[in-house]
Each structure stands twice: as structure tokens, then as C-alpha cells.
Amino acid sequence: MGKKRDIIVIGGGLAGLVSAYLLAKNGHSVRLIEKKVYPFHRVCGEYLSNEVVNFLNREKLLPPGFAFPQINRFEFSDIKGKAVQTPLDLGGFGISRFLLDDHISMRAQEMGAEILTGTQVLEVNFLSESDRFQVELEGGNELESDYVIGAFGKRSRIDSFLNRPFTQKRSPFIGVKYHIKIDRPNQVVALHNFPRGYCGLNAVEEGKFNLCYLGRREHLREFGSIPEMEQQVLWRNPKLAQIFNEGEFLFEKPEVINEISFEKKSPVENHLLMVGDSAGLITPLNGNGMAMAIRGAFLLANIFENFENRNQIENQYSKEWNLHFKNRLLFGRWIQKLFGAETSSSFARNLLANFPWLSQQIIRNTHGEPF
Numbered sequence: 001m002g003k004k005r006d007i008i009v010i011g012g013g014l015a016g017l018v019s020a021y022l023l024a025k026n027g028h029s030v031r032l033i034e035k036k037v038y039p040f041h042r043v044c045g046e047y048l049s050n051e052v053v054n055f056l057n058r059e060k061l062l063p064p065g066f067a068f069p070q071i072n073r074f075e076f077s078d079i080k081g082k083a084v085q086t087p088l089d090l091g092g093f094g095i096s097r098f099l100l101d102d103h104i105s106m107r108a109q110e111m112g113a114e115i116l117t118g119t120q121v122l123e124v125n126f127l128s129e130s131d132r133f134q135v136e137l138e139g140g141n142e143l144e145s146d147y148v149i150g151a152f153g154k155r156s157r158i159d160s161f162l163n164r165p166f167t168q169k170r171s172p173f174i175g176v177k178y179h180i181k182i183d184r185p186n187q188v189v190a191l192h193n194f195p196r197g198y199c200g201l202n203a204v205e206e207g208k209f210n211l212c213y214l215g216r217r218e219h220l221r222e223f224g225s226i227p228e229m230e231q232q233v234l235w236r237n238p239k240l241a242q243i244f245n246e247g248e249f250l251f252e253k254p255e256v257i258n259e260i261s262f263e264k265k266s267p268v269e270n271h272l273l274m275v276g277d278s279a280g281l282i283t284p285l286n287g288n289g290m291a292m293a294i295r296g297a298f299l300l301a302n303i304f305e306n307f308e309n310r311n312q313i314e315n316q317y318s319k320e321w322n323l324h325f326k327n328r329l330l331f332g333r334w335i336q337k338l339f340g341a342e343t344s345s346s347f348a349r350n351l352l353a354n355f356p357w358l359s360q361q362i363i364r365n366t367h368g369e370p371f
């Protein structure tokens, strides 16, 4: 239909950046607001599922000149460090967000998107009289637009501003990430359990490995610091003790986030179209949040091309979002229950050892078809 719109995207992770890239490419006027400045590290396991590799190659959204490690095996260890390995049918590759997000922000600008970094959105209001949005930025600037895409991630001040129900509940989860150098096979993505959490290890570019875990706030409080918590809790799994002792840690200090919520959210709220984690966060053990953020942006950009008015766009987006993602999130939450406890993690390891096809089933239920 080709109606050109004026769109503001709040947040420049993968969901926001790919939305900005596609919408600008389709001729819309796009402004993206990101509170940080590229390039930057963020908490993420950086295992990217092959669900989106064709799309990224087609659109030249992968940084050129790098050999990204191809990953086709999965290792799972229970809390005691007993491990099993299975092949990964679909597989994926390792790529740092430091590189990937920066490259897509440049591609979005090449398509004509305006990217404002180092400033955050404080408030966003839909004005029904004018059928437009008013967006208030730090420093008192105000912008207006026809549409707003909410791509502000797991938890943002905008969620509290919109009074979204999940903000009323504190989340027990924290996320911690490092880049390390270590001698491990490049083609394996590993998930190692520890009491009440799990830690991933996989190669990214330039011989580095991503070491990223989902832990508990209560352990941090109990042990007082991240290094102490790691020694007292993560190292109970001998595989993790070995990784922490052998690895050369490349960051001065880890990237850390808290309040990671897996609660149900809604893909459209107060007329904002939510993409990526702001529509719902899949449990990280599935290694699929990045692909979902990219696919969500792809779905929404297509809807903008094929539907005329706000009502149609919102209804169609909710419908397609639920179709593609609702069950993946449910399944992810259910699978996460098998992690982080002694009996259930060794039960899960036994299941994978005796029924290797199970890991393929899990992947089928948490990933979409490549597009």
C-alpha cells in the first residue's frame, strides 16, 4: 500500500535496530533513540540461532571481514558436572553484540534512519485528539510521531511509566557476562548448571568466548560480591570451576543486569508496538531471544507495508506475534524448571543422554523456521 509514516523507535538493541533498518529501507521516516552509545557490550550469551542467518546475509546485516564460529553441538552439565553432548540440527553461530549492534546501527543510517544515541526517553504519550505520539527525551526535548515502536528491552523506565503489570513484581534473576580466552572447541555451545542457575559458554569472533550466566539476586546478597558468589555457588559445578580457573578474563569488570523478568507481557500497549524483549523475554537457555527480536522486527515491518490504519496494524501484529512467539515463551519457561536444581538437572542430563532426539524436539518448540 506504500503509505509513508513517521515512526519513533525507542531502544536500539536488535529489535529496535532491525525495525529501524527495515522501515527506513521501505521509505518511512524513522528516528531511533538509544540511551547508550555504540559500540557497547551488553549482557547476552551471543549465540545466534541460524533461524535468522539467511535474513541477515540477504540484508548485509552481519559485519563483514569476520569468521564467526559455527556452532553445531550442545553440551549440558548437571550441577555435579556430569555432562552430555548432542548435535544441534539447526545450529547457530557466535557473534558479539558489541560488533553486531554497531554494524546494524550503521546499516540503518545508510537506509536513512536517524539514530540518536546517548539520550533516553522519559515519557511517551498517545494523544487521541491528534492520533499522534508525544515522546519526551532527557534534557526536555520533545518529539512527535505517527507510530512508536517499543524496543526498550527487558525492563525500562518506560515500562514503569506505562504501568505494565510485570513491573509490580520484583524478579529474582540477575545476568552476568564476560568475554574470556580459553581452549575449548568452537563448535560447542555449553550450558552448565549450578544451584538455582545456569551458565553458558560459546565462542564468538576473534578467538574469544562468551561466558554468561543467569543467577539469583539472593545469592549475590548472601555472598556480598560477584566473585565471592561465583566461587561459592557457580564453582559447585566442577566444569564451571575449571572454566573460571583456566579462562583469561578480558573485561575489567563483568556486565551485570538485574530484574530480568520472564513474566507475560503484551505486544501492543497503549498503542505502542512492542518488539523483542519488551514484548516478552524467552528464557536464555533456549538461545533464541536475539533471533526472536530480529524476527519480530521483520514481522512488524511487513505489516506496516500491508496494512493501512492503526487498528489493522495493531490487530495484525498481535495476531502474528502470538502465532510466532507465544508458545515458544511458554515452552521456554517450562524447560527452565529443569535447570538449577540437583535432581532436576541430573534428570534432564539423563533424558538428553538416553533420548538425544529430545534436544531436537526442544529446539523445534522454541525456534521458528529459517526465513
Ligand SMILES: Cc1cc2nc3c(=O)[nH]c(=O)nc-3n(C[C@H](O)[C@H](O)[C@H](O)COP(=O)(O)OP(=O)(O)OC[C@H]3O[C@@H](n4cnc5c(N)ncnc54)[C@H](O)[C@@H]3O)c2cc1C
Binding pocket: 010, 011, 012, 013, 014, 015, 016, 033, 034, 035, 036, 042, 043, 044, 045, 046, 047, 048, 049, 119, 120, 121, 122, 151, 152, 153, 154, 155, 156, 157, 158, 175, 176, 212, 213, 214, 260, 275, 276, 277, 278, 281, 282, 284, 287, 288, 289, 290, 291, 293
Ligand atoms: C543472561 C542472558 C543470556 C542471553 N543469551 C542469549 C543468547 O545466547 N542468544 C540469544 O539469542 N539470546 C540471548 N538472550 C536474550 C537476548 O539477549 C535478548 O532477547 C535480546 O537482546 C533482545 O533484544 P532487544 O532489542 O529486545 O533488547 P535489548 O538488546 O536489551 O535492547 C534494548 C535497548 O533499549 C535501550 N533502552 C531502554 N530503555 C530506554 C529508554 N527509555 N530510552 C532509550 N533507550 C532505552 C537499552 O539501552 C537497550 O540498548 C540472553 C538474555 C539473558 C538475560
